[in-house]
Amino acid sequence: MSDRVIYLFLGLFGLAALVVPLLPVVLARFVAPKRPGQEKLKPYECGMEVEGDAWVQFRMQYYLFAILFVVFDVEALFLFPWAVIFRAAGIPGLIAIGAFVGILALGLIYAWQEGALEWE
Amino acid sequence: MGMILPEWINTLIRLVIPIGIILALAPVGMMYLTWLERKVIARIQDRVGPNRVGLYGLLQPIADGIKMLTKEDVVPAGADPICHFLAPVIIVVPALFLFTVLPFGPRLVAASLTTGLLFFVAIGSLGTLAIFMAGWGSRNKFSLLGAARTAAQLIAYEVPLVLSLVVVPMIAGSLNLVEIVRAQQGRWFILTPWGFTGFFLLLTAGLAEVNRTPFDLPEAESEIVAGFHTEYSGMKFALFYMAEFLSTLAMSGLISVLFLGGWMGPLLPDWLWMSLKTFLLIFVMIWIRGTFPRFRIDQLMGFAWKVLLPVSLANILGAASCVLIAGFWGNLLAALLVFGTFLVTTQLWLQPKPQLTTRWVQVGSS
Amino acid sequence: MRIYGLELLRGLTITLGHFINSYTIGFRRTFRNRMRGQVRQHPADKGVFTVQYPDERLRVPERFRVLPVLIFDGKKGEQWKQETERCTACGICAKVCPPQCIWIVQGKDPATAKPVAKASEFFIDADVCMNCGFCAEYCPFDAIKMDHNFELGAEERHVSHIFDINKLHVSTEYYAETHPKAWGEEQVRRKAEADKKAATAAAAKKEAPPA
Numbered sequence: 052m053s054d055r056v057i058y059l060f061l062g063l064f065g066l067a068a069l070v071v072p073l074l075p076v077v078l079a080r081f082v083a084p085k086r087p088g089q090e091k092l093k094p095y096e097c098g099m100e101v102e103g104d105a106w107v108q109f110r111m112q113y114y115l116f117a118i119l120f121v122v123f124d125v126e127a128l129f130l131f132p133w134a135v136i137f138r139a140a141g142i143p144g145l146i147a148i149g150a151f152v153g154i155l156a157l158g159l160i161y162a163w164q165e166g167a168l169e170w171e
Numbered sequence: 172m173g174m175i176l177p178e179w180i181n182t183l184i185r186l187v188i189p190i191g192i193i194l195a196l197a198p199v200g201m202m203y204l205t206w207l208e209r210k211v212i213a214r215i216q217d218r219v220g221p222n223r224v225g226l227y228g229l230l231q232p233i234a235d236g237i238k239m240l241t242k243e244d245v246v247p248a249g250a251d252p253i254c255h256f257l258a259p260v261i262i263v264v265p266a267l268f269l270f271t272v273l274p275f276g277p278r279l280v281a282a283s284l285t286t287g288l289l290f291f292v293a294i295g296s297l298g299t300l301a302i303f304m305a306g307w308g309s310r311n312k313f314s315l316l317g318a319a320r321t322a323a324q325l326i327a328y329e330v331p332l333v334l335s336l337v338v339v340p341m342i343a344g345s346l347n348l349v350e351i352v353r354a355q356q357g358r359w360f361i362l363t364p365w366g367f368t369g370f371f372l373l374l375t376a377g378l379a380e381v382n383r384t385p386f387d388l389p390e391a392e393s394e395i396v397a398g399f400h401t402e403y404s405g406m407k408f409a410l411f412y413m414a415e416f417l418s419t420l421a422m423s424g425l426i427s428v429l430f431l432g433g434w435m436g437p438l439l440p441d442w443l444w445m446s447l448k449t450f451l452l453i454f455v456m457i458w459i460r461g462t463f464p465r466f467r468i469d470q471l472m473g474f475a476w477k478v479l480l481p482v483s484l485a486n487i488l489g490a491a492s493c494v495l496i497a498g499f500w501g502n503l504l505a506a507l508l509v510f511g512t513f514l515v516t517t518q519l520w521l522q523p524k525p526q527l528t529t530r531w532v533q534v535g536s537s
Numbered sequence: 538m539r540i541y542g543l544e545l546l547r548g549l550t551i552t553l554g555h556f557i558n559s560y561t562i563g564f565r566r567t568f569r570n571r572m573r574g575q576v577r578q579h580p581a582d583k584g585v586f587t588v589q590y591p592d593e594r595l596r597v598p599e600r601f602r603v604l605p606v607l608i609f610d611g612k613k614g615e616q617w618k619q620e621t622e623r624c625t626a627c628g629i630c631a632k633v634c635p636p637q638c639i640w641i642v643q644g645k646d647p648a649t650a651k652p653v654a655k656a657s658e659f660f661i662d663a664d665v666c667m668n669c670g671f672c673a674e675y676c677p678f679d680a681i682k683m684d685h686n687f688e689l690g691a692e693e694r695h696v697s698h699i700f701d702i703n704k705l706h707v708s709t710e711y712y713a714e715t716h717p718k719a720w721g722e723e724q725v726r727r728k729a730e731a732d733k734k735a736a737t738a739a740a741a742k743k744e745a746p747p748a
């Protein structure tokens with residue numbers, strides 16, 4: 052199969068795959084009982100009275116890790132093309148990518164030193 | 172056949188058959204995975220496990236399915252109905268997509284993409300989006316907390332996961348999963364120093380990526396009820412489990428393709444070898460679940476960033492040294508690099524923290 | 538300097554041991570116990586510990602107590618009669634019962650309609666009973682005993698769980714089977730008491746010959 056046919060296949064697969072989750076949900080709509088109540092539809096809070104809204108700000112820590120993630124995920128993305136031609140690129144390629152990874156590794160060490168990797 | 176039917180129908184049939192096979196087998200496989208998991212966990216805990224519904228409890232998954240189908244679907248009043256409805260749908264579809272690129276034989280692969288490995292990783296991380304939608308859409312504190320934790324965990328483990336994969340195309344010279352298995356003709360990748368490390372890195376990061384114990388913080392019952400799916404019931408709840416088990420299945424498949432030689436093996440047919448290896452890995456995952464307690468969130472994040480990430484970077488260097496300095500010395504260097512990094516990072520990560528001392532200052536005594 | 542992770546591997550071997558033992562030892566043990574007709578559980582045992590309850594039951598200890606039962610002298614399967622009934626309707630059990638769940642009606646002689654020392658009605662509310670066993674301890678006639686039957690589930694409580702005199706009566710044979718040790722001791726004691734009684738009666742007869 053050529054790549055174009057494969058992408059056509061993946062598109063078809065995506066459409067067909069929607070049936071798997073949708074079919075039981077739709078089926079359940081006919082089979083399952085539906086008895087909503089004011090108490091039942093409240094957000095679950097272990098039986099306590101609901102206090103305040105759930106849609107609140109996140110703590111700073113999450114953003115810090117998200118930024119670290121972006122840095123290293125992009126790095127990984129750049130590593131893949133190099134990995135495929137690794138044998139052809141040889142030592143010069145390794146030095147080039149080594150410098151790239153090394154700078155990021157230094158960044159990781161810096162972040163660690165600064166305490167950015169601590170959760171508390 | 173070929174002369175009677177026009178070409179496009181022929182193509183269509185060839186496209187539809189694998190779709191049908193995957194969509195029919197994957198849910199069945201997932202259902203029996205729940206049975207297997209319950210059985211193995213039970214045996215580890217000296218119990219018997221489900222054995223009432225059918226022989227050896229084999230009809231238990233079907234009974235569970237019927238039960239789920241007849242349960243009321245509660246949508247909280249304050250929830251975002253679109254988000255709430257779409258999240259379980261969106262989480263299942265990528266999990267199914269993962270099976271399209273997994274080769275069960277040289278020709279038994281639905282989509283032999285040239286970028287198969289990258290496709291797997293890209294599709295596999297879509298689940299985070301659905302989990303966050305579920306957490307946000309439920310408008311529940313536990314759900315949101317679970318979703319935020321999941322996002323933090325998944326992006327933390329995504330990095331070592333992807334970096335542990337890099338070594339495979341370095342040696343195999345291709346991102347196509349079929350080519351990767353072919354490259355293991357003489358020697359499975361797990362038998363090399365970098366492959367051994369890569370296997371364990373991928374297994375660990377993979378466990379975290381599919382939210383399995385000991386990395387099941389998103390659903391930590393004792394802390395945040397059920398995490399992101401607290402407000403889900405009935406069939407939608409079942410879909411989250413379905414996605415989790417499908418991802419587990421696909422992740423085991425990927426590990427066996429990358430490091431355990433995929434379909435290769437003597438005597439038995441291709442697809443059987445591949446299935447056996449996949450189920451062996453699933454057994455290992457269940458075994459790990461039956462052994463270890465759950466991580467604490469700071470340990471979880473620390474482990475990903477402070478141990479797995481440096482070790483996977485060292486492993487890339489190790490793989491490079493294996494190729495460039497061929498033979499014994501290259502292998503030794505690779506092993507030393509990885510083991511040394513592991514030792515240093517674990518020491519640094521787990522070293523006892525200096526005790527905080529309180530200094531009392533008298534107010535207003537200047 | 539410590540190598541981390543080795544204890545993790547040790548932990549894995551422990552759980553794998555349990556997994557394998559549950560098949561190898563579990564099978565042998567199950568077979569042996571089926572032969573013996575019982576399921577045993579001991580801390581030193583390995584393998585599967587599950588008791589498959591409705592199919593398999595653990596033997597309860599003799600002193601295990603649930604609800605009180607009334608005893609009549611007879612064989613299993615017999616119907617209790619006023620003559621074989623041990624209860625004398627003295628009401629001590631009802632008096633000592635902490636939650637007050639016993640209700641007794643004194644019986645009448647069917648011929649003369651005079652009250653006799655027999656109970657004609659005896660009720661125990663099974664849901665109020667707290668299984669303390671005071672009634673059995675205090676009974677001077679060995680008429681009320683604690684039973685082993687714990688399968689008392691019912692769909693309502695107001696009829697099924699008010700045990701009446703017919704439901705409460707069990708034979709001495711049944712009691713001897715469930716409580717062999719207590720029954721043996723009781724037999725010895727009753728015999729000694731009877732001998733003593735006979736001896737004093739004989740002595741009284743000798744001392745005071747009929748005028």
